[in-house]
Amino acid sequence: MTDITQGIAYLPRKLRLPSIHMALSARIPGLVPWIVPAIIIALWQAGASLGLIKAEFLPAPSEVLAAGYRLTLSGELPENIAISFKRAISGFLVGGTLAFGFGLANGLSRTTEKLTDSTFQMVRNIPNLALVPLVILWFGIDEGAKLFLTAFGVFFPIYINTFHGVRNVDPQLIEMARSYGIGPFNLFRKVVLPGALPSIFVGLRYALGIMWLTLIVSETIAATSGIGYMAMHAREFMLVDIVVLAIVVYALLGKLADSAARWLERRTLAWNPAYHKI
Amino acid sequence: MLTFAAEIGGFGHEAPFIPPAIAEPEPERPAALEFAVYGLTKTFSGRNVLDSLDLDVRAGEFVAIIGRSGCGKSTFLRLLAGLDSPTSGIVAFGPEGRERHGSDVRVMFQEPRLLPWASIAENVAIGAGDRPEPETRRNQAALALGAVGLGDRAEEWPSVLSGGQKQRVALARALVSGPGILALDEPLGALDALTRIEMQGLLERVWLDKGFTALMVTHDVPEAIALADRVVLIEDGRVTLDLRIDLPRPRKRGTPEFAELEREVLARLMQRAS
Ligand SMILES: Nc1ncnc2c1ncn2[C@@H]1O[C@H](COP(=O)(O)OP(=O)(O)OP(=O)(O)O)[C@@H](O)[C@H]1O
Ligand SMILES: [Mg+2]
Numbered sequence A: 001m002t003d004i005t006q007g008i009a010y011l012p013r014k015l016r017l018p019s020i021h022m023a024l025s026a027r028i029p030g031l032v033p034w035i036v037p038a039i040i041i042a043l044w045q046a047g048a049s050l051g052l053i054k055a056e057f058l059p060a061p062s063e064v065l066a067a068g069y070r071l072t073l074s075g076e077l078p079e080n081i082a083i084s085f086k087r088a089i090s091g092f093l094v095g096g097t098l099a100f101g102f103g104l105a106n107g108l109s110r111t112t113e114k115l116t117d118s119t120f121q122m123v124r125n126i127p128n129l130a131l132v133p134l135v136i137l138w139f140g141i142d143e144g145a146k147l148f149l150t151a152f153g154v155f156f157p158i159y160i161n162t163f164h165g166v167r168n169v170d171p172q173l174i175e176m177a178r179s180y181g182i183g184p185f186n187l188f189r190k191v192v193l194p195g196a197l198p199s200i201f202v203g204l205r206y207a208l209g210i211m212w213l214t215l216i217v218s219e220t221i222a223a224t225s226g227i228g229y230m231a232m233h234a235r236e237f238m239l240v241d242i243v244v245l246a247i248v249v250y251a252l253l254g255k256l257a258d259s260a261a262r263w264l265e266r267r268t269l270a271w272n273p274a275y276h277k278i
Numbered sequence B: 001m002l003t004f005a006a007e008i009g010g011f012g013h014e015a016p017f018i019p020p021a022i023a024e025p026e027p028e029r030p031a032a033l034e035f036a037v038y039g040l041t042k043t044f045s046g047r048n049v050l051d052s053l054d055l056d057v058r059a060g061e062f063v064a065i066i067g068r069s070g071c072g073k074s075t076f077l078r079l080l081a082g083l084d085s086p087t088s089g090i091v092a093f094g095p096e097g098r099e100r101h102g103s104d105v106r107v108m109f110q111e112p113r114l115l116p117w118a119s120i121a122e123n124v125a126i127g128a129g130d131r132p133e134p135e136t137r138r139n140q141a142a143l144a145l146g147a148v149g150l151g152d153r154a155e156e157w158p159s160v161l162s163g164g165q166k167q168r169v170a171l172a173r174a175l176v177s178g179p180g181i182l183a184l185d186e187p188l189g190a191l192d193a194l195t196r197i198e199m200q201g202l203l204e205r206v207w208l209d210k211g212f213t214a215l216m217v218t219h220d221v222p223e224a225i226a227l228a229d230r231v232v233l234i235e236d237g238r239v240t241l242d243l244r245i246d247l248p249r250p251r252k253r254g255t256p257e258f259a260e261l262e263r264e265v266l267a268r269l270m271q272r273a274s
Helices: A002-015 A018-027 A032-049 A061-074 A076-108 A110-124 A128-139 A143-167 A171-179 A184-221 A227-236 A240-268 B002-008 B073-081 B120-128 B134-147 B163-176 B193-210 B221-227 B256-273
Strands: B035-044 B047-057 B062-066 B088-093 B105-108 B181-185 B213-217 B230-235 B238-244
Touching: A032 A061, A061 A076, A061 A240, A076 A110, A076 A143, A076 A184, A076 A227, A076 A240, A110 A143, A128 A143, A128 A184, A143 A184, A171 A184, A184 A227, A184 A240, A227 A240, B035 B073, B047 B073, B047 B088, B047 B230, B047 B238, B062 B073, B062 B221, B073 B105, B073 B181, B073 B213, B105 B163, B120 B134, B120 B163, B134 B163, B163 B193, B193 B213, B193 B221, B213 B221, B221 B230, B221 B256, B230 B256, B238 B256
Parallel strands: B062 B213, B062 B230, B105 B181, B181 B213
Antiparallel strands: B035 B047, B035 B088, B230 B238
């Protein structure tokens, strides 16, 4: 797992087109990743303005923007974003904390591994959205339903990657530290945890993706507020611009979460040559 | 991890290298330690890798261990350091033949085994174990890094070092622990010839300076003769040659006496091979 992780960490930097990247980033650093989205939006706008794309199916970016402006003024958009964000974070915190705790415990102790791991492996194979009907029966369309589904979805990627990260810490390093009389606490703090971090971050970023996915679906099915609800509600009234707006907002929130995780990853894994500045 | 980095952060700028004169006195460390091994046996899946091995090493002695690959040299060092336990036999330390204490034996492994996520200084400070407070750890690490000629690299990551430099950091780490006995398992095996000779010089200086008991596994007969007071050959799980090297230090390779000893040891090794 760790090897794969590091492989992933190494690859993208090397694979980026170096000449284009360098030529552009020399002049406008930070703008390169936005080129493709900008082109897509420009084409989309052009297509809509020329009447090639029907507004009933896909309104122009300008209309989506206008809808966004309108709903921001009315307070509807910020409120729904805040609600969705809060749901995402609380689900993530509950699921992530449990997963991290069990991942560490099972990575460090064969006893708790024997006790819980096979159960987790069984439950893991249930797609979390398959639980939606049951969860609605249990919680109705309360906050509990969203919290449960998000926490459930976030749990497994973090659990598995934490577990494998801890298990795959180089045993030679552990032996070295022990041979210098490093006790369990410092062994964990200085060797095991930093060694497991690259793998934990893979789980974290994967979990963030699942977090949004689960939230979108549960908000469209069982909610009376939030971005997903806003989109479903708009669909009933054929307000396509708001539906598209909701999708764009999800994309931006997802990107934000991923950027935050990357930033944290870079800061924490500065020792790893894969994260050194080019 | 973050607090850990912060703890040592800035250390390189505030105190790049503390000259021995101003540094706190080194904490008391165990003096060179003698040890004796009686009837040491280690069995792996029914095969006696070590078979009733006896060896007696004086305090401060430098002993080189040679022997063909797989004869049990590493196993012997691991048993001595308590990283593994013997099937039978006794390992006794000190003049009174007591059991091993935690800090008696330190091992310098064939691989540097540096923590890639800790700065070079913090890697060296690992050698101080859990106990000392941050201040002492830093000073000790700086001293030891200075001793191996890497005083100015304290704040860098290990990944930027060359193979020989990594081994020097590993040596500094072992020195910080103030070992009574330092067991070195082919520490220079992966180095090129020139770096190797430099490292041999460094090892000898450090050993003369600190006075620990040194036990070094090597495949290089000239290296054994250049450094050791005794060359010990392990064959069939026991000591079959124990040769005292009385050449004055610093030793010069290529003198007739040196060449004669080298021939003697090689002949003894070959005798078995044919
Ligand atoms: N943990 C183990 N389990 C089973 N067999 C082992 C183990 N450790 C060592 N051995 C066996 O013991 C024998 C001696 O191994 P050891 O590593 O001590 O050899 P060595 O003299 O250090 O060899 P080299 O010079 O190649 O490093 C080998 O045959 C090895 O396969
Ligand atoms: Mg060996």
